[in-house]
Amino acid sequence: MELHSTSKIEKAIVVGLVTNKVRRHQVREYLDELIRLADTAGVEVVHKITQERDSIEPATYLGTGKVIEIGQLAEQEKIEMVIFDDDLSAVQVRNLEKVIKCKILDRSGLILDIFASRAKTKEAMTQVELAQLQYLLPRLTRQWTHLSKQYGGVGTKGPGETQLEVDRRDVRTRISLLKEKLKEISVERMEQRKKRNDWTRVALVGYTNAGKSTLLKQMSGADVFIEDRLFATLDTTIRQVAISQTKKILLSDTVGFIRKLPPHLIASFRSTLAEVVESDVILHVVDVSHSHFEEHIHVVKETLQELGASEKPTVMVFNKIDCIEDRAMLTALKKEYENAVFISAERGINISGLKEKILEALEHELREEVLVLTPSDYRLISKLHEFAEIIKKDYDDNTVKVRFRFDKKFSGRLMKLLHKSGITEESLQQC
Ligand SMILES: Nc1nc2c(ncn2[C@@H]2O[C@H](COP(=O)(O)OP(=O)(O)O)[C@@H](O)[C@H]2O)c(=O)[nH]1
Ligand SMILES: [Mg+2]
Structure with missing residues (x-):
């Protein structure tokens, strides 16, 4: 197994498309996020390229001229990888690989690789491998190479190594096997959750890096893994928290959401996310210091809807207020979002206010x-x-x-x- 720290950092170009539907400033923000994702995967982005078009080019995603330009740049600068912000079809990958002589990856592929390298428990590993194979199946071409090969994660045993030899039928067989395994795991999990039924269960949800794990640590005093990286948490951590003199709850922290999260990933993480679906109250944690926090809220709400958890009593928790220096802006935000509770999980600001809000939300129940x-x-x-x-x-x-x-x-x-x-x-x- 190759160790992460000793492996050479790969250089990459990220590519985004400005169309009638997605405007320039949005694409810039998406690419910044993609760069953070690449960084999480141990890849260094050296160029950011955008193109303006009416729509996506079905055969090559970008216009031919741009593809040639990227191919030349990659060759000159010995770039190892080009990462596209949108998901590519198998045809697009094939055509792009003819001109750009290095690895071609898309956002979903990158996210799946990160998940694969971070999965530690049997459950997470099975869930990620299933999602990877389902993603891979329609893209199973000889040329399709994958980041996961270089990681010690699931990829080495799963799609990364075997993809070139294994035919589609074998992948399908493996998919059904993994689905069976997940069914067994989810029954086990259900049994465990049943035992917690007498408790009031509160679930932390939010965009990745919003501060969910920091908040769990702040409220429970427990040692929780926190990192300024995307997807530091893949499993569910549950801790007891006293929210008043008499009331104790179980607070859970799990995988964060991100825009364009591969649908297969959400589907296969259902048993992990069941803690959210079955909770009594949801705490939606938002990094309010982020310039695009409103879009993050939207993405989280959409994902909750997909999970069937959008009707749950929810407390909006606006975190990282210590990062907002402009007092007037904070006041305006408080006015606009009067139902939200403004905190700093890291500095421990207004945790008592949050506890009151949780109690209030529970009152309704x-x-x-x-x-x-x-x-x-x-x-x-x-x-x-x-x-x-x-x-x-x-x-x-x-x-x-x-x-x-x-x-x-x-x-x-x-x-x-x-x-x-x-x-x-x-x-x-x-x-
Ligand atoms: N300034 C500031 N940083 C915070 C706060 N809460 C969390 N962070 C930082 O945000 C990053 C992501 O935190 P984490 O809890 O891992 O986020 P998660 O992905 O939602 O679990 C870490 O670097 C934290 O130290 C806060 O209230 N203020
Ligand atoms: Mg976390």
């Missing part, structure tokens, strides 16, 4: 009831304690009036308990 019990039912109170918060007990002659509050998701459990104790639902006095 709470139900309050009153039960009048006779001495023979008193033991029911200790059972209630298991999932409800007892707010008040009023003793009156031979009865006790118990006011309690609980998460709506435990309604079924309450009904069962009442049923077992021979108490009818009508004895509940709703507040």
Whole structure:
């Protein structure tokens, strides 16, 4: 296995297209992000090239002249790789490789390679390999070479090494095998999640590098892997956090989102992202100091929608306020996003405000009831304690009036308990 640190840094050109649909300033921002992705993969970008066209050229993505120009530049400067910001078709790759004599890669391929090099657990490795193969299948041509070869990740065993010899049928067989494996893993995971069902579960989501892991660390005091890199986290970390004197939650941190995340990747990361889908409240962390934070919000919202988690109670957490020097701008932002909570995860600014917001969001999910019990039912109170918060007990002659509050998701459990104790639902006095 080749070690990352000793491997020679490869030089690359990144390429973006300005069309009627994507404007120049956007392309510039996309390319900056692509450069950060390349950096994460250990690749140094030495040129940024854009072309303006009405639309993408189906055969070669760019116009022929531009392709020749890039080919010459790559040869002169001994560039090893050209990375395109949009996904390329197999035909485009084939045609581009005829003129540009180095590796051709696109954004999805790069993201998949990064995921492959970062996957550590059995689950993440299986998920990434599946996504890589599904991405590779329609692009399986002799020339298609892949970054992953040089990494010690899944790529070495999977698509990277074998892609040239293995035919499509073998890839398909491997895909079904991986799908089976993932099914088994997801059943295991479901069992584990069930055990956490009695807890209030809060999930951190956000664009990559927004500060999710930093916030988990800040709130839980736990040692969490943090890096100023894209996709530092691929698995789910869960920690206990006290958000008030009496209330503890489970806070989870998982893989971040990015624009144009390969769809196969989202699909295969479903079991990792299930923690988000099943959570009671979502904390959407935003790096508000980023010049394009609004677009990041949009991408995250879209991804949540794809996952079927867009209707969940969500707290918008605007992070990195310590980076905003312009006070007037911060004031304007607070006015515009009055429901968001403004924090600095790193400096620990306004974490108490965030906790209050989480409690508020949970309030909506709470139900309050009153039960009048006779001495023979008193033991029911200790059972209630298991999932409800007892707010008040009023003793009156031979009865006790118990006011309690609980998460709506435990309604079924309450009904069962009442049923077992021979108490009818009508004895509940709703507040
Ligand atoms: N200035 C500043 N930097 C932060 C803050 N929160 C996180 N960061 C930095 O942002 C980078 C990404 O943080 P991380 O928690 O790994 O982001 P994640 O990808 O969302 O998990 C790291 O370099 C953090 O130190 C903050 O409140 N202020
Ligand atoms: Mg992280």
